[in-house]
Amino acid sequence: MPLLIIDEQACIGCGACVDVCPFAALEMIDDIAVVNDNCTACSACLEVCPVDALSLPERQAEAPGAVDSYRGVWVWVEQFNGQASSISWEMMGQGRLLANQLGVSLTACVLGENAHPLAEEAIAYGADRVFLAEDPTLRVYRTEPYSKILYALVREHRPEIFLLGASSRGRDLAGSVATDLYTGLTADCTGLEIDPETRLLRQTRPAYGGNIMATILTPHHRPQMATVRHRVFEVPARDPARQGQIVPVSVSLSENDIVTRVVDFIVEEEEVNLADARIIVAGGRGVSGSEGFEPLRELAHVLNGAVGASRAAVDAGWIPYAHQVGQTGRTVRPDLYIACGISGAIQHRAGMSTARVIVAINKDPEAPIFDVATYGIVGDLFQVVPALTAQFRRKLRT
Template structure:
């Protein structure tokens, strides 16, 4: 701040500021929003008219008081989303490594069966918040009850799915709790020495895999991409504690209402497809996807694409596989004319069987392929389609 009583309007601070954040207006210097609080102006002010008010140091949390691994179980209309069980399986492993309990958080209305499922998939305890205000997902009531639970019970790790709802909810919770959040993780592990959660995700456009830790704040929060972990086998005989918890907001306190759900026509469900036929830059243009679509139809599969093809405008984004698209794990992935950039591999390399078709024998896609075919996809794909049609009688 600048003291009008002390300032002489000498403009020494204006000359010293490397960001152009100061000017003299009338008889006093003024600061604008370009200021970075570097302090250069303070050193040159002959009148001592400039000072910086710094916020008080934030009190660090007592990390030793945080225990347990939590997972938000996402559901829609009473049906749990598969990503929740994928996370519970991985969270069970993390909790066992830490020697701590695994808690699932189930929110909704009429969702007690989902809570029982969570126990079967590995939860030791389930917080069940069953209330009409939670019948459909809305950020405020969902975040309010989870923030309240976290503050009361202090988990050391909190995982959410990297779905549209999960990303929205995780950001709201982390902001309220003032803790760190790693988005779109493809790997989670515990550091054996520090006991910190090691959160791995693609970074810098997918060119590297970064491992991130949150050493100073709790809970350690992460969103996890769909299909990067396997769904564990359910054990219906497994016993666990279900704790009923009241909602945190009344309907009158909630600013938003869900009026209706509109299903997008022709929506592509890549994440759950058992067979995917994908095309990249090698298809040459929009027309190049026609033989790929025909093969996908014969196999009963879905049509995918690389980012390069989507960016070129050849095919809608809904078909994109990779770091910035869908993460998939089909039984069969056929990559046609896809070179194998790390951004694409991050989204499909855990597929059970990968067949790569490419003219370039040095293409990186062959490094992850189960079977590789070097040749022209416009000759190979129609031949495969004809053979599958004959063998499958389609």
């Protein structure tokens, strides 16, 4: 993909650029300069063109002072099959607080097919304005059309803050949009605050597996972009009477312009959406085999939770990788995490230690999992877990 832009109307076919190109990336076809993939955007040809027909894309930072012309807080509403993911509304709550503090409006970006109901939901959850892009090409998330629409909206309306969920899609999209915009992007934030003196967004995030926290600013580029971790911020109260403006966005891409096609979607038989789960029952080496997960599944079923696993259990082939919690799996933040037969290596704790309540069930009283647990039981999980399931069956029925 050569970066060089050639104005074919202006080109006079003199060939000066072809002579100076160090990479043989230019040639004359029908008396007009044509660039090929050898182009490195080195700019050697720009100076020699007598009619200024050659240019490279601008990626200039905003000049000092220009950042002040950016106003407003934006949130991307992630949806799958027309359902918004909960992170979208969690961000709407925090976005509302930030917007109030800055004295600006809160805007939601809703992209999809027949997504009007989501736009109304966004208003109920706190948006003042919704940009609504509806098109068949937007039914399923794809990087290219989503990124192009958001890029164009940001360029036109210039928000100062843009939040996206730190989900697979959110990270995929934010990484692309921020690169195009040449602005700062902070991943997986667990803290977002406004510095009252500078109006800058203080973005705090864990790194090194949660061993350290870093606070990050984007001082001179706009918007200040961040992806936000699941279940850190509360979903705000939904107010169906709230008023807001829905602004339709025209979609100029056609299916033929998009190189990526989603062919199929395979949903595992078992629910493994760990990111959204309020309760996770997880098993480790102590589970001792794939059938050992059965009692954990029963407990998860009774509690309406999901089943997680440690790396040891996944590497042993007892359960698919999608269930893995920890540094090489998913980072989760449920209300309740029940660790069964998990010793609690630091890499596992990195993925779950911010759960609200942690229960550790382990034979070994010295297991490091007890250091992060709220409640601990020393015992055989094959006795304790079924007993706990029976207790909840009885107590939750009444």
